[in-house]
């Protein structure tokens with residue numbers, strides 16, 4: 391009862407607007423019905439490589455339009471946009487009946503985290519966990535500071551992220567594998583362009599033999 395009252399009060403005090411067309415929304419949502427329905431569909435991508443036996447990559451939208459704008463807002467430290475992406479990601483999982491034991495955001499290097507103040511992928515992961523039954527775990531780290539992928543081209547992007555991930559210093563790889571083995575694991579990232587970063591991270595996670603490994607990104611270049 392009190393919870394419902396509090397929700398009504400916050401909705402009255404802090405009304406939300408559709409981030410695309412700016413109309414007033416009756417509930418705390420990110421997009422109004424028509425703008426949500428107008429999001430271009432991005433087909434899921436089934437990846438299989440020599441080192442990754444299975445990986446399905448889902449995307450909320452293409453790397454254009456409103457979802458891309460929200461993802462790019464990290465450049466000016468707009469955590470509110472990251473939370474809005476998280477709510478869209480959570481809705482995506484609920485509508486597709488996706489559920490996982492563990493949700494793992496692709497880690498940022500500590501130096502970039504320090505500058506930005508947050509990891510957009512981790513903010514998204516928390517929203518997904520709240521809406522589904524999964525738990526966010528972050529035993530991995532970006533062990534070296536990589537350059538921004540969009541500043542590079544072709545093979546340089548692959549080299550840039552090669553062996554860029556490892557486990558955090560207070561975890562052992564065996565401990566992480568004991569946690570993830572046989573479990574359903576979702577990796578989360580904001581932007582997917584060539585996929586080198588996500589695949590490099592997945593290559594490490596897959597060594598722990600999860601029963602299922604999927605990834606959800608906010609937007610994917612199609």
Ligand SMILES: [Zn+2]
Nearest residue numbers: 408411422425
């Ligand atoms: Zn709208």
